[in-house]
Amino acid sequence: MGRIARSPRKRPTLPRRMTLAAAALILGGGGLAAVNFYASASEGGAGGRGPSGHDMSQMRMLSTIDCPDVGNSLSTVPDAAKPRVDRQLADLDTQITDAYTEFADNKDRIQRDPGLADRMVLAPLKAKRTDSIGQIADATGQPDLNGKGLAACSMRAADAPEPGDQGSDPSGDRTGGDGQGGDQASGRGDGQAVAAASAASASGLSRRDFVDIRSVRPNVAAPAPRRGASTGTFTSDCGRNQNGKRNPDNVIVAPGVSNGAHHMHDYVGNQATDAFSSDGDLARGGTSCRNQGDRSTYYWPVVRVLDQGNDVDAKADGGGKDKNLGKIRTPVQATITFVGSPVGKVTAMPRFLRIITGDAKAFTNGNANANASWSCTGFENRQLKDKYPLCPQGSNVVRTFKFQSCWDGKNTDSANHRTHVAFADKRGACPAGFKAIPQLVQRIVYDVPAKAGAFAVDSFPEQLHKPVTDHGDFIDVFSDQLMGKAVNCINTGRSCA
Incomplete structure (x- = not known):
């Protein structure tokens, strides 16, 4: 545009x-x-x-x-x-x-x-x-x-x-820096535009951080499955955090440290998760997942609507004290699915495997570990890495996290929390020395205003709520029996839950 x-x-x-x-x-x-x-x-x-x-x-x-x-x-x-x-x-x-x-x-x-x-x-x-x-x-x-x-x-x-x-x-x-149009397609009047610009400025954003999804060309491509591919799926229904379990901790990156994330996380799955949770605590913890064999921890930064007042954490760590203000929006849908490899079979994840996808500091670190994917329902063949989408009427914002699907076969974590896992290449093959594991795919849907500056993801204060900083975290606490079932379903091409 x-x-x-x-x-x-x-x-x-x-x-x-x-x-x-x-x-x-x-x-x-x-x-x-x-x-x-x-x-x-x-x-x-x-x-x-x-x-x-x-x-x-x-x-x-x-x-x-x-x-x-x-x-x-x-x-x-x-x-x-x-x-x-x-x-x-x-x-x-x-x-x-x-x-x-x-x-x-x-x-x-x-x-x-x-x-x-x-x-x-x-x-x-x-x-x-x-x-x-x-x-x-x-x-x-x-x-x-x-x-x-x-x-x-x-x-x-x-x-x-x-x-x-x-x-x-x-x-x-102005238009987005990548040549994709800004929010002028929304047809808002000058008064609304000024209000939206003010909201964007107040959140650390500019209007160039938002783009009309209709101006984005389809850009999603997946490798075609080869003979012997694992084409099944396993879905775990863990809700959408209707009970409001949130904290600003990060037990993977900052274990034992309160407010280690400096932004608020939504949690589904394990209900015992906080900064001080041991593997034993997680193994004993309750879960929001329908199948009680999945006590895994799934968490991601909350999304806030910025022009509807503040939430209960306006004066708390991870909230207003860390420059995260606005109303936290509970997802309207959160889907957790494990998929296979297009080039072969997958092996079971080790219990307590930790995976971080994306980079909470990508705005200052650069894109080396960034893995944000923003889109709109009905337009999910168009994914944005460094822009928030403005969705047309009847369409909702979607965050998609596709986690690393290759494991080094030995470690459940690493010093930088990254090198024990890896992404498959464009063909879907794992690097030498790595094994294919079920790939976690999270799809989180929000009903938020379609205005530039009206919503943003929580972030470290200095990251200014930029969309590229979006990230997801996972700790595998499947029972051995349920992990075996998931792997079997995926490897035999079935869809299971």
């Missing part, structure tokens, strides 16, 4: 633009702290220098903090060192959250004197990270961690301005 036509006008002068920037600094729904400098070289004095002599061209929409992911750099962690390392990794996340809050709370001062970002935010953060990384290096016997430049963080923009953008509003009228 084409770019919205703009009426010709001059760009605002720098003083007016700085005023507009200040007006755009909203800390409401999700805690966006955007320092919006859209100055050309001819503005702000000789050489395009702004306050305190900083190069204004390098300071566009400073909105968040970008730190290297230390966890992804870990190769091995001795069993005896895991509690200490998990604690330090969780501390690193808390340090970033605290630094982001410091930045957000002092946005006006930093706007007037951008050098404060270094003195107030980045330098203290680096000192804390240096200490934590040193402790991880000592615990793991990986002294090279200290030399990888992992301690230093930087400020970064939420979105780079597009050529021809006018003014300083990061949620101004």
